[in-house]
Amino acid sequence: MSLNKELDLDQPIEDVRHEAVLNIVRTATVLSMKGVALFRRFGLTEAQFNVLFALKYKTRDWTQSDLGRRLVVTRASVTSVLDKLEDKGLVKRVTVHGNRRIYHVILTRKGLDLVNQVEPLYREGIHRVLACFDDAQCRRLIAQLERIRERTSRED
Amino acid sequence: MSLNKELDLDQPIEDVRHEAVLNIVRTATVLSMKGVALFRRFGLTEAQFNVLFALKYKTRDWTQSDLGRRLVVTRASVTSVLDKLEDKGLVKRVTVHGNRRIYHVILTRKGLDLVNQVEPLYREGIHRVLACFDDAQCRRLIAQLERIRERTSRED
DNA sequence: GGGATACTGTTAGAAGTCAAACGGTTTCGG
DNA sequence: CCGAAACCGTTTGACTTCTAACAGTATCCC
Numbered sequence: 001m002s003l004n005k006e007l008d009l010d011q012p013i014e015d016v017r018h019e020a021v022l023n024i025v026r027t028a029t030v031l032s033m034k035g036v037a038l039f040r041r042f043g044l045t046e047a048q049f050n051v052l053f054a055l056k057y058k059t060r061d062w063t064q065s066d067l068g069r070r071l072v073v074t075r076a077s078v079t080s081v082l083d084k085l086e087d088k089g090l091v092k093r094v095t096v097h098g099n100r101r102i103y104h105v106i107l108t109r110k111g112l113d114l115v116n117q118v119e120p121l122y123r124e125g126i127h128r129v130l131a132c133f134d135d136a137q138c139r140r141l142i143a144q145l146e147r148i149r150e151r152t153s154r155e156d
Numbered sequence: 157m158s159l160n161k162e163l164d165l166d167q168p169i170e171d172v173r174h175e176a177v178l179n180i181v182r183t184a185t186v187l188s189m190k191g192v193a194l195f196r197r198f199g200l201t202e203a204q205f206n207v208l209f210a211l212k213y214k215t216r217d218w219t220q221s222d223l224g225r226r227l228v229v230t231r232a233s234v235t236s237v238l239d240k241l242e243d244k245g246l247v248k249r250v251t252v253h254g255n256r257r258i259y260h261v262i263l264t265r266k267g268l269d270l271v272n273q274v275e276p277l278y279r280e281g282i283h284r285v286l287a288c289f290d291d292a293q294c295r296r297l298i299a300q301l302e303r304i305r306e307r308t309s310r311e312d
Numbered sequence: 313g314g315g316a317t318a319c320t321g322t323t324a325g326a327a328g329t330c331a332a333a334c335g336g337t338t339t340c341g342g
Numbered sequence: 343c344c345g346a347a348a349c350c351g352t353t354t355g356a357c358t359t360c361t362a363a364c365a366g367t368a369t370c371c372c
Contacts, residue, residue, distance in 0.1 A: 024183055025187060026305065045326095102351080130304065135172050149182065229359075319368075
């Protein structure tokens with residue numbers, strides 16, 4: 001449904017670029033809320049799932065800073081989310097010999113089991129939502145979004 | 157830049173639909189942060205700007221619930237943002253004769269002046285970011301995103 | 313009329329986000 | 343070798359968001 005209908009706007013958005021931006025943001029929100037509803041069934045928040053999911057697929061040790069770079073959040077945010085996950089016993093901070101500043105973050109057995117339980121439903125949801133797009137269409141969409149990010153980041 | 161490079165992933169995302177979803181969310185975040193940086197120069201948060209902007213273009217009186225529907229946030233969120241804006245004198249809650257439950261929300265002179273000051277920079281930013289897209293491309297992108305939202309919302 | 317129902321705005325509490333500041337550690341350069 | 347600079351994780355404080363519950367009003371229907 002168009003944003004004009006969806007938001008029941010008195011007067012339609014006249015600027016097509018503005019409408020495009022609002023559509024991107026709105027779509028991201030809708031997708032995100034879909035995820036939130038799923039994760040919630042497993043007692044997780046979106047941020048918490050993102051951490052577990054990222055940790056599952058890492059191929060080398062990650063510090064909290066690494067995790068922050070990967071998830072594009074600040075170190076402060078990582079600290080707060082890890083505290084919650086550690087309380088639940090899903091994740092562990094491991095001290096590192098030879099560098100007392102950092103921790104390595106690892107999934108516990110319980111954390112791995114949980115992410116393995118959620119992940120198939122997560123992937124399934126994504127495929128349902130994008131079922132009407134073939135691979136080429138997806139790649140075209142991705143390329144467009146990359147171009148937008150490129151222009152947004154450049155000219156800081 | 158591709159997400160694989162941008163996030164410096166050890167192993168690339170293999171699922172193109174997953175990559176598409178991550179791209180949408182990431183692009184929305186980048187656009188949003190661009191806005192945050194702009195609004196900040198005027199002492200506003202994104203949520204606060206969104207309220208001012210919506211109020212500027214309303215054509216009839218809006219209650220707080222109306223505003224929530226328009227911005228797709230809960231009534232509780234509206235209350236909290238309006239409290240801040242009212243403290244700054246940018247917005248006013250007006251009691252309504254004949255219905256003691258509701259307020260009508262209006263811009264003050266100061267609020268209108270401020271939004272008029274920010275809006276051109278906001279629009280300019282959007283146009284810079286999407287300058288490489290012609291109108292037809294924008295409309296195609298919008299149509300794609302609408303289809304995704306459609307599928308996401310259906311099958312609640 | 314009067315009770316049940318629905319709606320409105322607020323509050324409380326949980327969670328995430330960021331920026332900024334701080335204290336410990338490394339690292340680097342002179 | 344030692345001070346300066348960089349880095350790392352944490353804390354604090356501000357802000358947004360949500361859900362859930364609440365109290366006050368309106369509305370609807372019998």
